[in-house]
Amino acid sequence: MTYVPLAILAAIVVWFVAAYNKLVRLRNQVKNAWHQIDVQLKRRYDLIPNLVEVVKDYMSYEQETLTKVVEARAAAVAAKGPAAQAKAENVLTESLKSLFAVVENYPDLKANQNVATLQEELTGTENKISFARQFFNDSVMTYNNTIQAIPSNIIASLFNFTQESYFQAEEADRAVPKADLR
Amino acid sequence: MTVPGRACPKCGAGNPAAAEHCYLCQEPLGGAQAPDGVQALAGSVGTTPGAAPAAALRTAPMLLFTDAIRHNIRLSALLFGLLLALFLLLGAVIGEAYGDLGRGLGLAAVLYAILAGTAYFSGSSIVLSLHDAKEADPGRHRQLLNVVEEMRIAAGLPAPRVYVMPSDGMNAFAAGRNPREAGIAVTQGLLDRLDREELQGVVAHELAHIKGRDTLYYICAAVLVGAIALLADMFLRGTWFGYGRRARPSGVSREGGGRGNAAYVVLGIALALLAPLAAKILQMSISRQREYHADAAAAGFTRNPLGLASALEKIAAGGSRVPGENRGTQHLFIVNPLKEFRADASALMSTHPPTELRIRRLRAMAGFAEL
Numbered sequence: 389m390t391y392v393p394l395a396i397l398a399a400i401v402v403w404f405v406a407a408y409n410k411l412v413r414l415r416n417q418v419k420n421a422w423h424q425i426d427v428q429l430k431r432r433y434d435l436i437p438n439l440v441e442v443v444k445d446y447m448s449y450e451q452e453t454l455t456k457v458v459e460a461r462a463a464a465v466a467a468k469g470p471a472a473q474a475k476a477e478n479v480l481t482e483s484l485k486s487l488f489a490v491v492e493n494y495p496d497l498k499a500n501q502n503v504a505t506l507q508e509e510l511t512g513t514e515n516k517i518s519f520a521r522q523f524f525n526d527s528v529m530t531y532n533n534t535i536q537a538i539p540s541n542i543i544a545s546l547f548n549f550t551q552e553s554y555f556q557a558e559e560a561d562r563a564v565p566k567a568d569l570r
Numbered sequence: 571m572t573v574p575g576r577a578c579p580k581c582g583a584g585n586p587a588a589a590e591h592c593y594l595c596q597e598p599l600g601g602a603q604a605p606d607g608v609q610a611l612a613g614s615v616g617t618t619p620g621a622a623p624a625a626a627l628r629t630a631p632m633l634l635f636t637d638a639i640r641h642n643i644r645l646s647a648l649l650f651g652l653l654l655a656l657f658l659l660l661g662a663v664i665g666e667a668y669g670d671l672g673r674g675l676g677l678a679a680v681l682y683a684i685l686a687g688t689a690y691f692s693g694s695s696i697v698l699s700l701h702d703a704k705e706a707d708p709g710r711h712r713q714l715l716n717v718v719e720e721m722r723i724a725a726g727l728p729a730p731r732v733y734v735m736p737s738d739g740m741n742a743f744a745a746g747r748n749p750r751e752a753g754i755a756v757t758q759g760l761l762d763r764l765d766r767e768e769l770q771g772v773v774a775h776e777l778a779h780i781k782g783r784d785t786l787y788y789i790c791a792a793v794l795v796g797a798i799a800l801l802a803d804m805f806l807r808g809t810w811f812g813y814g815r816r817a818r819p820s821g822v823s824r825e826g827g828g829r830g831n832a833a834y835v836v837l838g839i840a841l842a843l844l845a846p847l848a849a850k851i852l853q854m855s856i857s858r859q860r861e862y863h864a865d866a867a868a869a870g871f872t873r874n875p876l877g878l879a880s881a882l883e884k885i886a887a888g889g890s891r892v893p894g895e896n897r898g899t900q901h902l903f904i905v906n907p908l909k910e911f912r913a914d915a916s917a918l919m920s921t922h923p924p925t926e927l928r929i930r931r932l933r934a935m936a937g938f939a940e941l
Contacts, residue, residue, distance in 0.1 A: 417726070424723065505712060511766070512716030519724035522873065527726070 407540045411549050414531040418552050421524040425555075428516045429464075429477065435513060436461045436484075439506045443487070446497045453490050456483045484510060521555050528552045630939035635869040638935065642863035646787070646856050653794050653852045657682070660798055660838075660845050664805045667834040678801060685793045685800075690747065703733035703755040714761060717773050718754065724871040725777045730754050734761070739891040740884065743902040744776040745785060752780040757892055764881055771868055771878025775904055778867035784860045788901055791853045798849040802842035850919065857901050857921045865928055869935045879932035886925045 665674015746752030
């Protein structure tokens with residue numbers, strides 16, 4: 389019978405360690421998910437010069453659109469701080485969308501294999517960015533749920549696990565433009 | 571039939587052309603004015619469907635994919651628990667029939683360990699070679715590789731290996747016991763005939779199998795079924811504890827090895843006859859639950875249940891046969907390659923739910939139902 393309190397104590401310790409480790413794992417997942425967004429953004433910066441290179445010969449009359457893309461990319465790369473960056477990224481997304489809307493008007497260009505490949509790459513990259521954001525938000529939700537739910541909230545408050553905030557689109561960006569990359 | 575899509579002007583989500591509201595944000599589509607929130611849904615269900623020209627779908631109360639996922643996880647865990655309980659019960663009753671509960675359970679455990687070990691280590695590479703799968707080529711299968719990368723980001727998984735099967739049939743499967751050594755394979759026919767969104771849905775479904783460790787789930791269930799069959803067989807043939815050397819009726823006497831209880835012998839025989847069948851039925855319902863779960867989780871990854879729904883529709887119409895298919899691997903595919911599933915195929919013994927039902931559930935996740 390003397391083993392009963394010991395067994396209960398052991399069970400509590402095991403639960404304690406497991407719950408603490410889970411919180412650590414979830415917090416790191418949130419951080420990692422945040423950096424994965426940056427990885428995808430970086431990938432997009434690298435792709436854009438190739439794209440511009442391919443389309444510029446065909447689009448002599450559309451220099452303005454191309455210049456906008458190049459400028460938006462430069463601005464996004466140079467942007468400092470999350471808010472400024474989010475803004476610059478959105479300008480870049482817009483400019484790419486208008487570029488593809490213009491490509492639609494050039495049958496030669498649409499038929500070009502390189503352009504088709506790059507279009508697929510850009511669609512892919514745009515999707516990867518939004519799925520990375522989605523996964524970030526999903527991770528934040530799981531983490532916040534664990535922090536707030538009984539009984540893991542006890543450990544969370546003991547060891548200062550604080551809630552993370554979600555990635556949010558700016559109010560102005562909610563008006564999604566009609567141009568379709570597909 | 572593919573649903574002709576229409577982007578919501580507010581949130582950009584794809585909606586069927588006939589939709590009156592965006593399934594995501596409830597924004598009214600096409601300038602039609604409508605009340606907001608639940609009112610909007612209730613109102614649009616009530617309006618005459620004939621008003622929209624090509625209305626194949628109507629809005630319906632939405633099935634949240636998170637709820638669907640939770641429901642399916644709970645059900646498959648419950649079914650698995652039942653299967654395990656059946657196995658232990660059989661072991662215990664057989665042990666009791668020989669007068670020793672511990673030995674029955676011990677034998678059951680040893681049997682399970684041996685079978686599970688064999689199944690676990692004779693891994694997934696066999697499956698891939700069976701179906702002639704070749705590693706995807708970065709040049710030719712760019713879109714597939716991009717879609718897999720997108721979906722693995724959404725699922726938060728490490729990058730799986732990607733294979734293409736040369737078959738014209740439309741199908742796909744996932745293999746691998748854990749996410750780190752996972753692979754997914756799709757047929758060339760699938761790549762040729764699905765658009766990007768549909769492919770995304772299929773890939774998300776396969777990644778959901780990987781994230782849910784369904785291969786492991788399936789191995790454990792199959793091994794339990796095998797162990798139950800073996801245990802029942804051993805008992806019916808009386809091949810252990812030297813029991814077989816005695817005539818069965820006198821085996822229940824208190825002398826020698828057979829110190830058992832007559833009531834337990836009868837119970838054991840009944841159980842040994844019924845358990846293998848019950849186990850098989852349980853195993854198949856686990857398999858179907860895991861399919862529903864993967865569909866719901868795929869909707870969670872893509873946030874676009876209609877993509878997978880339309881892919882399933884095309885697969886059902888276009889044929890899902892793959893060369894090298896066999897009963898040993900049928901459960902792995904997105905749509906069973908051996909059977910055509912119609913609404914009446916909800917038999918107890920099938921690995922997949924009827925495709926029509928899966929499509930209906932996916933549509934419900936987008937807030938639609940057939941008219």
